[in-house]
Amino acid sequence: MKRFKLLIVLCCLFIQSSCITQAKKINGVSFVASREAIDGKHVTPVVNLNANYAAVMPFGFIKNLSHPEVVYNIKGQWYGETNEGVKQYIQELRKKKIKIMLKPQIWVWHGEFTGYIEMTNEADWKVLEASYSKFILEYATLAEDVNAEIFCIGTELEKFIANRPDYWFKLINEIKQIYKGKLTYAANWDEFKRTPFWEQLDFIGVDAYFPVSETKTPTVEACLTGWKEHKQVISTMSEKHKKQVLFTEFGYRSVDFSGKEPWKSDTNMIEVNMDAQTNTTKALFETFWKEDWFAGGFIWKWFHNHSRSGGKNDSQFTPQNKPVEALIRKQYSQNE
Structure with a gap:
């Protein structure tokens, strides 16, 4: 009888282990808002990529790094960045x-880094908190209304969080009263180790612009080596908090030195290098997509008008109409 019970336990453990290993990855795209509504022809290329998720990104605006008011849904804002546009995009993607x-x-x-948003006095901090709470x-509420599978509570806001941790814990509780799906926060690649509230969320979210190579055209092997130290830190955080890691953004430009400072969108970097983009992306997939503690990620970035996006002369992040698109399609097909 004891041996029979032991056999049942072992079978259950095997089934559970198999389910974890075979779990679907989040194979996502960061779907960039445009001035116009979208329809099926704009979503079909996402399907053809074998993507199963899209990040839809409404925007709020701040005048400068020490200004406390977030404005959004304003006149002149792009349609896809507004409440109405978000609902329409989600409807079409669904x-x-x-x-x-x-x-x-x-x-x-002027594109200043959001991680440096920091008020100079208590009164302005209070205004920022009230303004950000209204926005988020x-x-x-919209995420709950449309049954979004994941809601991201913020992106790369390190100084705001470091200065006002109590506010963020309170905000997360308020969000949970409204939204019942999975929660994450998109921490910058050099920020996530210090983010204080991972225990309150469902995924450790990371915008994964880690430096992995300083060469002009990095090889896959060099990038795999470059990932080793970073991967150890990331996996340790996952183990510590018992949470899967989600790359809320990942990707590389098709430009020389793409693995050196992958966060850079410097317009002076114009030397197109498709091999650099492909090799860095391949190394990232090989490093993470096989790991059970890794949930998946969202490629940065995907434009609605596929036929006019990217291409052989483009040095920016999008993989569209570049060799790396085929690599992503193949990788994303493996977890269907």
């Missing part, structure tokens, strides 16, 4: 069975 991460983001005028809770 028709093709694409799941959703709703990821509201802040844009500081409105989208939490």
